[in-house]
Amino acid sequence: xxIPKKVNICECWARxxxxxxxxxIPTEKKIEIINRMIDVGFKRIEVTSFSHPKLVPQFADCLDxxxxxxxxxxxxxxxxIVPNEKALDRLLDASEKGYGVHEITAIISxxxxxxxxxxxxxxxxxxxxxxxxxxxxxKNGLDVIGCIGTSFGCPLxxxxxxxxxxxxxxxxxxxxxTSIMLGDTTGEANPRQVRTVYRRMRELFxxxxxxxxxxxxxxxxxxxxxxxxxxxxxxHDCSIGGMGGQPATRRPKYHKGxxxxxxxxxxxxxxxxxxxxxxxxxxxxxxxxxxxxxVCGGNLRGQVTRSRPVRHRSKSVLTLEGLHVGRELPAALxxxxxxxxxxxxxxxxxxxxxVRDALEKNWPLPERMKINTGALETKGELDRKxxxxxxxxxxxxxxxxxxxNVLSQKSNGxxxxxxxxxxxx
Amino acid sequence: xxIPKKVNICECWARxxxxxxxxxIPTEKKIEIINRMIDVGFKRIEVTSFSHPKLVPQFADCLDxxxxxxxxxxxxxxxxIVPNEKALDRLLDASEKGYGVHEITAIISxxxxxxxxxxxxxxxxxxxxxxxxxxxxxKNGLDVIGCIGTSFGCPLxxxxxxxxxxxxxxxxxxxxxTSIMLGDTTGEANPRQVRTVYRRMRELFxxxxxxxxxxxxxxxxxxxxxxxxxxxxxxHDCSIGGMGGQPATRRPKYHKGxxxxxxxxxxxxxxxxxxxxxxxxxxxxxxxxxxxxxVCGGNLRGQVTRSRPVRHRSKSVLTLEGLHVGRELPAALxxxxxxxxxxxxxxxxxxxxxVRDALEKNWPLPERMKINTGALETKGELDRKxxxxxxxxxxxxxxxxxxxNVLSQKSNGxxxxxxxxxxxx
Numbered sequence: 129x130x131i132p133k134k135v136n137i138c139e140c141w142a143r144x145x146x147x148x149x150x151x152x153i154p155t156e157k158k159i160e161i162i163n164r165m166i167d168v169g170f171k172r173i174e175v176t177s178f179s180h181p182k183l184v185p186q187f188a189d190c191l192d193x194x195x196x197x198x199x200x201x202x203x204x205x206x207x208x209i210v211p212n213e214k215a216l217d218r219l220l221d222a223s224e225k226g227y228g229v230h231e232i233t234a235i236i237s238x239x240x241x242x243x244x245x246x247x248x249x250x251x252x253x254x255x256x257x258x259x260x261x262x263x264x265x266x267k268n269g270l271d272v273i274g275c276i277g278t279s280f281g282c283p284l285x286x287x288x289x290x291x292x293x294x295x296x297x298x299x300x301x302x303x304x305x306t307s308i309m310l311g312d313t314t315g316e317a318n319p320r321q322v323r324t325v326y327r328r329m330r331e332l333f334x335x336x337x338x339x340x341x342x343x344x345x346x347x348x349x350x351x352x353x354x355x356x357x358x359x360x361x362x363x364h365d366c367s368i369g370g371m372g373g374q375p376a377t378r379r380p381k382y383h384k385g386x387x388x389x390x391x392x393x394x395x396x397x398x399x400x401x402x403x404x405x406x407x408x409x410x411x412x413x414x415x416x417x418x419x420x421x422x423v424c425g426g427n428l429r430g431q432v433t434r435s436r437p438v439r440h441r442s443k444s445v446l447t448l449e450g451l452h453v454g455r456e457l458p459a460a461l462x463x464x465x466x467x468x469x470x471x472x473x474x475x476x477x478x479x480x481x482x483v484r485d486a487l488e489k490n491w492p493l494p495e496r497m498k499i500n501t502g503a504l505e506t507k508g509e510l511d512r513k514x515x516x517x518x519x520x521x522x523x524x525x526x527x528x529x530x531x532x533n534v535l536s537q538k539s540n541g542x543x544x545x546x547x548x549x550x551x552x553x
Numbered sequence: 554x555x556i557p558k559k560v561n562i563c564e565c566w567a568r569x570x571x572x573x574x575x576x577x578i579p580t581e582k583k584i585e586i587i588n589r590m591i592d593v594g595f596k597r598i599e600v601t602s603f604s605h606p607k608l609v610p611q612f613a614d615c616l617d618x619x620x621x622x623x624x625x626x627x628x629x630x631x632x633x634i635v636p637n638e639k640a641l642d643r644l645l646d647a648s649e650k651g652y653g654v655h656e657i658t659a660i661i662s663x664x665x666x667x668x669x670x671x672x673x674x675x676x677x678x679x680x681x682x683x684x685x686x687x688x689x690x691x692k693n694g695l696d697v698i699g700c701i702g703t704s705f706g707c708p709l710x711x712x713x714x715x716x717x718x719x720x721x722x723x724x725x726x727x728x729x730x731t732s733i734m735l736g737d738t739t740g741e742a743n744p745r746q747v748r749t750v751y752r753r754m755r756e757l758f759x760x761x762x763x764x765x766x767x768x769x770x771x772x773x774x775x776x777x778x779x780x781x782x783x784x785x786x787x788x789h790d791c792s793i794g795g796m797g798g799q800p801a802t803r804r805p806k807y808h809k810g811x812x813x814x815x816x817x818x819x820x821x822x823x824x825x826x827x828x829x830x831x832x833x834x835x836x837x838x839x840x841x842x843x844x845x846x847x848v849c850g851g852n853l854r855g856q857v858t859r860s861r862p863v864r865h866r867s868k869s870v871l872t873l874e875g876l877h878v879g880r881e882l883p884a885a886l887x888x889x890x891x892x893x894x895x896x897x898x899x900x901x902x903x904x905x906x907x908v909r910d911a912l913e914k915n916w917p918l919p920e921r922m923k924i925n926t927g928a929l930e931t932k933g934e935l936d937r938k939x940x941x942x943x944x945x946x947x948x949x950x951x952x953x954x955x956x957x958n959v960l961s962q963k964s965n966g967x968x969x970x971x972x973x974x975x976x977x978x
Contacts, residue, residue, distance in 0.1 A: 244940045284886040316863045318826035319779045347819030347856035351776040354744045394772030401743035431772035438741045439711045461709040515669045
């Protein structure tokens with residue numbers, strides 16, 4: 129195990145995520161979402177594609193998106209797909225005018241059948257133009273991701289030999305590529321294979337930045353990410369809501385379209401639980417994910433978006449800042465029996481004790497914090513057997529005070545406490 | 554890496570899968586599906602639960618299910634949940650009458666908060682009865698799975714110390730349990746933790762059969778299964794369609810219900826791709842999964858059910874038996890340029906060549922097999938640049954012949970070949 133302490137996540141929703149989406153996302157929505165991604169803390173964002181608008185109408189607005197996104201934050205890398213030399217011309221023109229990107233993704237497939245189906249071109253026909261793209265982009269100061277599609281298998285050709293990945297990686301590096309993406313384009317990878325492939329590639333190319341790019345077509349997106357992490361891969365692609373996949377630019381659709389990217393929220397959930405520093409706060413990413421669900425018209429594939437992150441008690445004491453307005457705290461349980469075996473308590477003290485106990489499931493509490501339970505109503509009776517499941521959510525904050533909604537129910541569903549409390553810091 | 558060569562899958566749909574399902578599945582449907590599972594080749598099947606019908610109405614028919622299932626196949630282990638001593642009485646009575654099970658699952662949680670919320674009982678209150686269940690079941694010749702719920706974290710209490718798992722495993726073994734299930738009841742496990750926990754447990758209890766039981770609540774079901782596999786775990790639980798989770802027997806629902814089991818189809822897909830012998834044919838499991846989707850009223854969570862297994866060329870030559878009626882073969886691509894650079898071909902020869910090439914993407918073909926293309930219609934022209942994506946499905950078989958539907962399209966979507974072919978073996 130040599131799991132990286134820190135990883136670099138690339139959020140691909142604005143390109144890989146939406147390229148196959150049946151609706152065109154309005155340009156201003158794309159810009160708004162990309163700017164939210166920047167605010168939330170993503171440091172690598174795939175912002176658009178320079179694919180031909182006739183083939184992929186979703187990206188007809190690529191220049192407008194580039195004009196609209198917030199460039200104040202100097203440490204965010206914007207990335208765009210550049211599928212051909214004409215696309216590079218358009219991008220370099222935008223760069224000159226001040227709204228370019230920092231990195232481009234150049235694309236080839238490890239399977240010639242896949243190239244033939246998508247571009248009607250052989251390796252021999254594709255590579256000269258691709259070499260020009262890499263070289264010209266580098267000359268113009270851009271980093272270049274050398275993407276090798278269908279690295280782990282091709283839906284048309286079947287198995288892909290690792291020798292082809294080695295050959296193409298070598299070739300990309302000779303042209304000047306600054307990193308290599310092994311694309312699991314249509315989700316054929318399995319974690320045993322991912323381990324084997326990355327172990328070999330990192331032995332052969334120890335100084336190269338490899339990018340893990342998995343699709344969840346067969347449900348193995350996170351299993352493959354885990355295997356790649358254990359092989360030391362620090363760059364990982366994902367898309368909010370697990371959206372994404374190869375667009376239906378070519379018919380017949382040979383892969384049936386079930387090709388969502390590995391899901392950002394769930395990947396972050398896993399990495400956070402594994403103690404890996406992603407530089408991102410999962411709660412803020414989940415808020416963004418829910419907003420993107422609204423834009424895309426329904427629940428997406430993020431599991432953590434519904435189930436919420438795993439409960440852990442924070443190591444640091446609760447602060448007012450920790451109580452983000454609108455945040456619902458995970459349900460906490462308090463057992464009356466544990467407390468009521470001591471001397472009887474007055475009803476006000478019971479209310480305070482329940483709220484304090486429920487909060488303490490999430491944080492150690494600051495010593496001086498006061499809990500005002502005046503607006504909290506008691507219903508029914510407690511006995512020693514009673515177990516209360518208590519939910520709290522942050523209603524508002526003012527000055528040094530936070531107001532929380534409280535609902536405390538017995539495990540049979542009866543409400544015991546209902547109302548609000550005020551925490552004074 | 555010490556990934557097992559062979560694993561034992563337990564299919565949990567008929568218990569864990571449906572226990573929280575909003576509709577009661579008709580008894581005859583349950584029986585029909587369990588019998589299909591036996592036919593398909595599952596050797597471990599969780600068939601029902603003896604939970605109180607008032608708490609879990611889904612299992613009010615547990616005795617009828619046990620009476621209905623096919624017991625001819627002696628090597629299948631039937632498993633039932635036995636939550637309390639009264640339940641054991643009912644089961645032992647059924648056993649005497651000839652319709653019992655081979656194994657029972659006894660249940661405790663690693664988190665006392667979880668016990669309190671679900672049973673309103675502490676460890677001290679639960680354990681004496683549980684000890685009786687294990688001992689009495691063993692005395693009556695039954696195997697006992699000692700299930701430890703919330704082994705990887707509790708939605709109410711948060712972190713669960715590994716010491717508790719060790720203590721409970723030790724205790725279960727003393728009572729006579731024949732295997733230990735570490736239940737990730739509400740999906741808090743992450744693969745790094747799974748590796749750590751299973752490594753420690755297998756060091757401490759090297760001869761014990763541990764059962765991996767993960768829920769996909771946060772999308773980590775397969776990643777956790779992979780980690781458990783790499784730690785040598787050979788018993789794995791899963792449910793068709795990723796259905797399942799703790800039922801809403803207690804309110805308030807503190808985990809929001811997003812607790813599907815690791816999905817059978819996707820787990821099998823992963824294991825099959827990893828070269829692990831599961832004793833199951835994924836194509837037959839997928840047919841069953843689609844039928845279960847019909848019963849449950851809609852698409853379930855299996856990804857492979859839609860995307861289908863990864864394409865590999867078989868190592869053994871195509872046989873008539875390999876062409877299962879109704880089976881759609883993965884789309885295959887043939888490139889006209891590769892062939893047409895030789896001398897011109899007559900139209901009948903072109904048809905045969907396309908079908909042969911598409912079939913060869915899936916199997917080596919038997920030398921004597923004849924392809925009759927009389928019922929295959931050609932539309933349009935081919936040129937050297939043309940790439941054809943060809944789909945084949947098996948229409949029917951008679952004697953030594955199989956009839957296949959053929960649709961061969963150019964990559965722009967134009968149909969080139971349409972109709973049927975006859976293969977003569």
